[in-house]
Amino acid sequence: MAPQLDTQTLGLVFQSRPDILAGIQQAADTPARTTLFNDIASFVYERLACADAPDGPASKRRRLDIAQPPAQTHRNGHAQDSVPPAGSQTGALGADAAVADPVLLEVKDISVTAPQRKKYDLCFTKNFLYARASGTSVPVQGIVYPWTDIEHAFYLPVPDKSQAQYNYVLLPRGSFLPTAKQASASAVDRQQPLEPLVFTVPATAPKPGSIGGSSAKTAEAVSDTYSSLFNWALTTSLRSAGNHSCQLVAADPKLFHSVARQPHRPNEKAVHVKAFRGSKDGFLFFLPTGILWAFKKPLLFLPLDRIVAVSYTNVLRTTFNMVVELDTEGSSDGSSTVEKEVEFGMIDQGDYQGIDDTYVRRHGLADRSMAEQRKAKRELVENAKKAPADGEGDASAAGGADGMTELERAQQEAEQRLQDEEDEMEEDYDPGSDGDSEGEGESSEDEDDDDDEDEEDEDEMGTAED
Secondary structure (H helix, E strand, O other), X not given: OOOXXXXXXXXXXXXXXXXXXHHHHXXXXXXXXXXXXXXXXXXHHHHHXXXXXXXXXXXXXXXXXXXXXXXXXXXXXXXXXXXXXXXXOOOOOOHHHHHHXXXXXXXXXXXXXXXXXXXXXXXXXXXXXXXXXXOOOOOOOOOXXXXXXXXXXXXXXXXXXXXXXXXXXXXXXXXXXXXXXXXXXHHHHOOOOOOOEEEEEEOOOOOOOXXXXXXXXXXXXXXXXXXXXXXXXXXXXXXXXXXXXXXXXXXXXXXXXXXXXXXXXXXXXXXXXXXXXXXXXXXXXXXXXXXXXXXXXXXXXXXXXXXXXXXXXXXXXXXXXXXXXEOOOXXXXXXXXXXXXXXXXXXEHHHHHHHHHHHHHOOOOEEOOOOHHHHOOOOOOOOOOOOXXXXXOHHHHOOOOOOOOHHHHHHHHHHHHHHHHHHHHHHHOOHHHOOOHHHOOOOHHHHHHHHHHHHHHHHHHHHHHO
């Protein structure tokens, strides 16, 4: 069987030079030339993979492993007629394909905080977003994102900063749900998803000379601030790549904001609450599409359509814990290792009403706090800050003054109710209504005396009338 031209590898290597690719296709008119062009394309592809591995032997091995499928395809003589979609994680697409993609927009000196913490230049191409070190031409290993692989994108203010800054959070598929610690051998062997990308921009305009690429002139019209530039660039790139399901979501203080006053920016409502996950402190953002835990690794995002119930536990005088129960079936990444429950601790008690009333109930999330397994732990100060609805609740509003926990207070109230009911039953008991038995001691003579007295009274009244 005559070898066929490996159009997949050739397309990746010479994507920026369609003239060379057309010349190869015309010149590959014999089996020998076809084999030669396939060998050249495979060699260049592997060299690009090696050149893009500055972080050491481990990353180099990973890049070579990714590069092997096209080379093996060529050696077996089976060509593929079309290039896999840019979002595929299995078709040798990554840094090599990104290098071959022309840069449409480049924004220099952006502070990336995840998956690595360093300043990089961010490059936008038709199919990819990637970071590269200043003065280099190759993407940084592990920071190459096909547009079609991005499932969620967020634009959020950075907490606890005196100067306003904003974080962009991009979550690839399969990277944001909490997974169980136990993993089978097959799970370890399969390719891991990309890590979330987080980068920070100030509230100012881009620096002169920091924007490049063939779309730089178009970008200047929307470059009043870094935020307006990236909002436009991300939205446009996702749509151009055919990823219409991913929308850039911003935090909305009308949907949720904390009652806590921000000491750094007191006039700005905080759209986050402080919390802990295990021993790590971080921030919870209650967003239109779900709950985001950031910005400590691992970032978590719990979409609304995956949340089964929200419960509250370990409620103390000043803090409480929130447990989010997840639907573990039908995971979009095919994984069955998603944790069923995620607990966030040490949330300020003052934010309970905003979380429960404004967010949980508004979105129709089931509240299973009264379920039997949680009754012993549940405490809910129905909020001292919430105005009593029908003249009640003054006593509960003063909760905490007696030094008791909510659980102890609830038990005391239950015992008091039982005691009050018993007292009411005793007060309602009328000894004289149980029959005539207690009147049996009266004699008939007494009754006759009473009748005679009544007749004498009537005679006296008649004489007076006459």
